[in-house]
Amino acid sequence: MLRTFSTDDFVKVWLILLLLCTLSTKQITFEKEKSKLTSVPSEIPSEVTKINLKENILTSIPDRCFSRFTNLTSVSLDKNKITDVSTTAFQGLAKVKEISLANNLLPSIPALESVENSLVNLYESPVQNIDFSNNKIAVLNPGLFENCTKLVSLKLESNQLTVLPDGVFGPAGTSLRYLSLKSNKLNTVENGTFAYLTNLHELYMENNQFKEFPMEISKLVSIRKLFPRMESNNQHPR
Numbered sequence: 001m002l003r004t005f006s007t008d009d010f011v012k013v014w015l016i017l018l019l020l021c022t023l024s025t026k027q028i029t030f031e032k033e034k035s036k037l038t039s040v041p042s043e044i045p046s047e048v049t050k051i052n053l054k055e056n057i058l059t060s061i062p063d064r065c066f067s068r069f070t071n072l073t074s075v076s077l078d079k080n081k082i083t084d085v086s087t088t089a090f091q092g093l094a095k096v097k098e099i100s101l102a103n104n105l106l107p108s109i110p111a112l113e114s115v116e117n118s119l120v121n122l123y124e125s126p127v128q129n130i131d132f133s134n135n136k137i138a139v140l141n142p143g144l145f146e147n148c149t150k151l152v153s154l155k156l157e158s159n160q161l162t163v164l165p166d167g168v169f170g171p172a173g174t175s176l177r178y179l180s181l182k183s184n185k186l187n188t189v190e191n192g193t194f195a196y197l198t199n200l201h202e203l204y205m206e207n208n209q210f211k212e213f214p215m216e217i218s219k220l221v222s223i224r225k226l227f228p229r230m231e232s233n234n235q236h237p238r
Protein backbone atom coordinates (compact mmCIF):
# COMPACT_ATOMS: atom_id res chain seq x y z
CA MET A 1 0.00 0.00 0.00
CA LEU A 2 1.24 3.47 -0.85
CA ARG A 3 1.92 5.66 2.09
CA THR A 4 2.37 9.40 1.68
CA PHE A 5 5.43 11.00 3.23
CA SER A 6 4.71 13.25 6.15
CA THR A 7 6.65 16.44 6.85
CA ASP A 8 8.31 14.55 9.72
CA ASP A 9 9.62 11.88 7.37
CA PHE A 10 11.09 14.53 5.12
CA VAL A 11 12.82 16.20 8.04
CA LYS A 12 14.29 12.85 9.16
CA VAL A 13 15.57 11.99 5.69
CA TRP A 14 17.01 15.47 5.35
CA LEU A 15 18.82 15.26 8.68
CA ILE A 16 20.33 11.88 7.80
CA LEU A 17 21.58 13.22 4.46
CA LEU A 18 23.05 16.26 6.17
CA LEU A 19 24.87 14.04 8.66
CA LEU A 20 26.29 11.84 5.89
CA CYS A 21 27.51 14.89 3.99
CA THR A 22 29.19 16.33 7.07
CA LEU A 23 30.94 13.04 7.82
CA SER A 24 32.20 12.57 4.28
CA THR A 25 33.60 16.08 3.98
CA LYS A 26 35.33 16.31 7.33
CA GLN A 27 37.99 19.00 7.11
CA ILE A 28 41.17 18.82 9.12
CA THR A 29 43.29 21.92 8.82
CA PHE A 30 46.89 22.47 9.81
CA GLU A 31 47.84 26.13 9.98
CA LYS A 32 51.07 27.77 10.90
CA GLU A 33 51.38 31.28 9.49
CA LYS A 34 54.15 33.78 10.17
CA SER A 35 56.16 31.30 12.20
CA LYS A 36 59.62 31.59 10.61
CA LEU A 37 59.44 27.97 9.49
CA THR A 38 62.31 26.93 7.25
CA SER A 39 60.89 23.52 6.42
CA VAL A 40 57.51 21.77 6.35
CA PRO A 41 56.97 20.68 9.99
CA SER A 42 57.10 16.95 10.71
CA GLU A 43 54.28 17.14 13.27
CA ILE A 44 51.56 17.64 10.64
CA PRO A 45 49.14 14.70 11.03
CA SER A 46 48.72 12.58 7.88
CA GLU A 47 44.94 12.97 8.03
CA VAL A 48 44.99 16.69 7.18
CA THR A 49 42.88 17.97 4.32
CA LYS A 50 44.23 21.54 4.34
CA ILE A 51 47.72 22.84 4.97
CA ASN A 52 48.40 26.54 5.37
CA LEU A 53 52.02 27.61 5.79
CA LYS A 54 51.67 31.23 4.62
CA GLU A 55 54.30 33.80 5.46
CA ASN A 56 57.15 31.60 6.55
CA ILE A 57 60.67 31.36 5.15
CA LEU A 58 60.58 28.06 3.30
CA THR A 59 63.06 28.08 0.40
CA SER A 60 62.53 24.69 -1.20
CA ILE A 61 59.98 21.88 -1.19
CA PRO A 62 61.82 18.55 -1.25
CA ASP A 63 60.99 15.16 -2.83
CA ARG A 64 57.67 13.65 -1.72
CA CYS A 65 57.36 16.32 0.98
CA PHE A 66 53.53 16.22 0.96
CA SER A 67 53.04 12.66 -0.26
CA ARG A 68 51.89 11.22 3.08
CA PHE A 69 48.89 13.59 3.22
CA THR A 70 46.78 11.48 0.91
CA ASN A 71 43.54 13.33 1.73
CA LEU A 72 44.97 16.78 1.13
CA THR A 73 42.65 19.03 -0.85
CA SER A 74 44.24 22.43 -0.37
CA VAL A 75 47.78 23.65 0.21
CA SER A 76 48.86 27.25 0.65
CA LEU A 77 52.54 28.15 0.60
CA ASP A 78 51.98 31.87 -0.10
CA LYS A 79 54.59 34.40 0.89
CA ASN A 80 57.60 32.23 1.49
CA LYS A 81 61.00 32.37 -0.26
CA ILE A 82 60.53 29.27 -2.36
CA THR A 83 62.82 28.97 -5.38
CA ASP A 84 62.53 25.26 -5.96
CA VAL A 85 59.74 22.66 -5.77
CA SER A 86 60.67 19.02 -6.39
CA THR A 87 58.68 17.38 -9.20
CA THR A 88 57.68 14.66 -6.72
CA ALA A 89 56.75 17.02 -3.84
CA PHE A 90 53.00 16.34 -4.19
CA GLN A 91 53.26 12.88 -5.71
CA GLY A 92 50.41 10.49 -4.92
CA LEU A 93 47.88 13.14 -3.92
CA ALA A 94 44.72 12.37 -5.79
CA LYS A 95 42.40 14.88 -4.12
CA VAL A 96 44.23 18.19 -4.33
CA LYS A 97 41.92 20.95 -5.56
CA GLU A 98 43.86 24.08 -4.65
CA ILE A 99 47.55 24.87 -4.83
CA SER A 100 48.89 28.28 -3.99
CA LEU A 101 52.53 29.14 -4.38
CA ALA A 102 51.87 32.86 -4.85
CA ASN A 103 54.43 35.43 -3.66
CA ASN A 104 57.52 33.28 -3.86
CA LEU A 105 60.65 33.30 -6.03
CA LEU A 106 59.90 30.52 -8.49
CA PRO A 107 61.72 30.90 -11.83
CA SER A 108 59.23 28.60 -13.60
CA ILE A 109 56.08 26.62 -12.98
CA PRO A 110 57.20 23.38 -11.36
CA ALA A 111 56.40 20.28 -13.41
CA LEU A 112 54.66 18.30 -10.67
CA GLU A 113 54.28 14.57 -11.16
CA SER A 114 51.01 13.07 -10.10
CA VAL A 115 52.17 9.49 -9.64
CA GLU A 116 55.55 7.87 -10.04
CA ASN A 117 56.76 7.15 -13.58
CA SER A 118 53.72 8.69 -15.18
CA LEU A 119 53.29 11.38 -17.78
CA VAL A 120 50.28 12.71 -15.92
CA ASN A 121 51.02 15.94 -14.07
CA LEU A 122 49.40 17.08 -10.87
CA TYR A 123 47.65 20.01 -12.53
CA GLU A 124 45.46 17.55 -14.34
CA SER A 125 42.26 16.50 -12.61
CA PRO A 126 41.19 17.17 -9.91
CA VAL A 127 43.10 20.45 -9.40
CA GLN A 128 40.73 23.41 -9.82
CA ASN A 129 42.56 26.47 -8.54
CA ILE A 130 46.21 27.26 -9.14
CA ASP A 131 47.88 30.44 -7.96
CA PHE A 132 51.42 31.27 -9.08
CA SER A 133 51.02 35.05 -8.84
CA ASN A 134 54.00 37.21 -8.01
CA ASN A 135 56.92 34.91 -8.77
CA LYS A 136 59.71 35.17 -11.39
CA ILE A 137 58.10 32.98 -14.02
CA ALA A 138 59.32 33.98 -17.50
CA VAL A 139 58.25 31.11 -19.70
CA LEU A 140 55.13 28.98 -19.96
CA ASN A 141 55.81 25.50 -21.19
CA PRO A 142 53.46 24.83 -24.14
CA GLY A 143 51.18 21.98 -23.24
CA LEU A 144 51.60 22.38 -19.49
CA PHE A 145 47.86 22.80 -18.87
CA GLU A 146 46.66 20.96 -21.97
CA ASN A 147 45.13 18.04 -20.07
CA CYS A 148 43.80 19.90 -17.05
CA THR A 149 40.13 19.11 -17.41
CA LYS A 150 39.10 20.40 -13.98
CA LEU A 151 41.06 23.63 -13.91
CA VAL A 152 38.75 26.56 -13.16
CA SER A 153 41.02 29.37 -12.03
CA LEU A 154 44.62 30.10 -13.01
CA LYS A 155 46.46 33.09 -11.57
CA LEU A 156 49.78 34.06 -13.11
CA GLU A 157 49.76 37.80 -12.47
CA SER A 158 52.94 39.74 -11.61
CA ASN A 159 55.43 37.45 -13.27
CA GLN A 160 57.89 37.95 -16.16
CA LEU A 161 55.93 36.36 -18.99
CA THR A 162 56.52 37.80 -22.46
CA VAL A 163 54.71 35.33 -24.73
CA LEU A 164 51.60 33.20 -24.37
CA PRO A 165 52.49 30.22 -26.53
CA ASP A 166 49.96 28.44 -28.69
CA GLY A 167 49.17 25.08 -27.10
CA VAL A 168 49.42 26.13 -23.47
CA PHE A 169 45.68 25.50 -23.21
CA GLY A 170 44.48 22.41 -25.08
CA PRO A 171 40.97 21.05 -25.57
CA ALA A 172 40.75 20.67 -21.76
CA GLY A 173 40.82 24.47 -21.52
CA THR A 174 37.04 24.58 -21.77
CA SER A 175 36.87 24.16 -17.98
CA LEU A 176 38.73 27.41 -17.31
CA ARG A 177 36.57 30.31 -16.01
CA TYR A 178 39.13 32.74 -14.58
CA LEU A 179 42.56 33.67 -15.95
CA SER A 180 44.77 36.45 -14.64
CA LEU A 181 47.89 37.46 -16.56
CA LYS A 182 48.04 41.08 -15.49
CA SER A 183 51.34 42.82 -14.71
CA ASN A 184 53.59 40.67 -16.83
CA LYS A 185 55.64 41.69 -19.89
CA LEU A 186 53.38 40.13 -22.45
CA ASN A 187 53.69 41.43 -25.99
CA THR A 188 52.37 38.43 -27.91
CA VAL A 189 49.44 36.08 -27.68
CA GLU A 190 50.14 33.46 -30.33
CA ASN A 191 47.36 32.57 -32.75
CA GLY A 192 45.33 29.70 -31.36
CA THR A 193 46.25 30.20 -27.70
CA PHE A 194 42.70 31.06 -26.62
CA ALA A 195 40.91 28.84 -29.13
CA TYR A 196 39.75 26.36 -26.47
CA LEU A 197 38.84 28.83 -23.73
CA THR A 198 35.19 28.82 -24.70
CA ASN A 199 33.91 29.13 -21.12
CA LEU A 200 36.32 31.76 -19.87
CA HIS A 201 34.35 34.41 -17.95
CA GLU A 202 37.10 36.64 -16.61
CA LEU A 203 40.39 37.62 -18.20
CA TYR A 204 42.83 40.12 -16.68
CA MET A 205 45.66 41.24 -18.97
CA GLU A 206 46.19 44.88 -18.01
CA ASN A 207 49.66 46.27 -17.36
CA ASN A 208 51.52 44.35 -20.05
CA GLN A 209 53.46 45.45 -23.13
CA PHE A 210 51.09 44.85 -26.00
CA LYS A 211 51.54 47.21 -28.93
CA GLU A 212 48.13 46.37 -30.26
CA PHE A 213 45.06 44.68 -28.92
CA PRO A 214 45.60 40.89 -29.13
CA MET A 215 43.07 39.61 -31.64
CA GLU A 216 42.96 36.25 -29.87
CA ILE A 217 40.69 37.89 -27.30
CA SER A 218 37.90 38.02 -29.86
CA LYS A 219 37.74 34.21 -29.67
CA LEU A 220 36.59 34.31 -26.04
CA VAL A 221 32.90 33.83 -26.63
CA SER A 222 31.83 33.64 -22.97
CA ILE A 223 33.80 36.56 -21.61
CA ARG A 224 32.05 38.74 -18.99
CA LYS A 225 34.90 40.66 -17.40
CA LEU A 226 37.82 41.77 -19.54
CA PHE A 227 40.69 44.10 -18.67
CA PRO A 228 42.00 46.08 -20.41
CA ARG A 229 38.82 47.02 -22.19
CA MET A 230 38.88 47.36 -25.95
CA GLU A 231 38.72 51.16 -25.88
CA SER A 232 41.41 51.69 -23.24
CA ASN A 233 44.07 49.91 -25.25
CA ASN A 234 46.46 52.81 -25.58
CA GLN A 235 49.10 51.83 -23.08
CA HIS A 236 51.80 52.40 -25.71
CA PRO A 237 50.50 54.89 -28.28
CA ARG A 238 52.33 54.62 -31.60
Ligand SMILES: *[C@@H]1O[C@H](CO)[C@@H](O)[C@H](O)[C@H]1NC(C)=O
Binds near residue numbers: 047048069071
Ligand atom coordinates in the same frame (compact mmCIF):
# COMPACT_ATOMS: atom_id res chain seq x y z
C1 LIG B 1 41.59 9.63 4.22
O1 LIG B 1 40.19 9.60 4.36
C2 LIG B 1 39.63 8.28 4.38
C3 LIG B 1 38.12 8.45 4.39
O2 LIG B 1 37.70 9.39 5.33
C4 LIG B 1 40.19 7.54 5.59
O3 LIG B 1 39.66 6.23 5.62
C5 LIG B 1 41.71 7.49 5.50
O4 LIG B 1 42.25 6.87 6.64
C6 LIG B 1 42.27 8.90 5.36
N1 LIG B 1 43.70 8.85 5.12
C7 LIG B 1 44.61 9.33 5.99
C8 LIG B 1 46.06 9.28 5.58
O5 LIG B 1 44.27 9.85 7.04
Ligand SMILES: *[C@@H]1O[C@H](CO)[C@@H](O)[C@H](O)[C@H]1NC(C)=O
Binds near residue numbers: 119143145146
Ligand atom coordinates in the same frame (compact mmCIF):
# COMPACT_ATOMS: atom_id res chain seq x y z
C1 LIG C 1 48.26 15.14 -22.45
O1 LIG C 1 47.69 13.90 -22.83
C2 LIG C 1 48.20 13.36 -24.02
C3 LIG C 1 47.41 12.12 -24.34
O2 LIG C 1 47.38 11.27 -23.25
C4 LIG C 1 49.70 13.09 -23.83
O3 LIG C 1 50.24 12.58 -25.03
C5 LIG C 1 50.40 14.38 -23.47
O4 LIG C 1 51.77 14.16 -23.20
C6 LIG C 1 49.76 15.01 -22.24
N1 LIG C 1 50.36 16.30 -21.98
C7 LIG C 1 50.97 16.62 -20.84
C8 LIG C 1 51.56 17.98 -20.73
O5 LIG C 1 51.07 15.84 -19.92
Ligand SMILES: *[C@@H]1O[C@H](CO)[C@@H](O)[C@H](O)[C@H]1NC(C)=O
Binds near residue numbers: 191215
Ligand atom coordinates in the same frame (compact mmCIF):
# COMPACT_ATOMS: atom_id res chain seq x y z
C1 LIG D 1 47.61 35.29 -36.82
O1 LIG D 1 46.33 35.60 -37.37
C2 LIG D 1 46.28 36.85 -38.02
C3 LIG D 1 44.84 37.15 -38.40
O2 LIG D 1 44.19 35.99 -38.81
C4 LIG D 1 47.23 36.84 -39.23
O3 LIG D 1 47.20 38.08 -39.89
C5 LIG D 1 48.64 36.54 -38.73
O4 LIG D 1 49.53 36.40 -39.84
C6 LIG D 1 48.67 35.25 -37.92
N1 LIG D 1 49.99 35.10 -37.33
C7 LIG D 1 50.63 33.96 -37.34
C8 LIG D 1 51.98 33.97 -36.68
O5 LIG D 1 50.18 32.93 -37.81
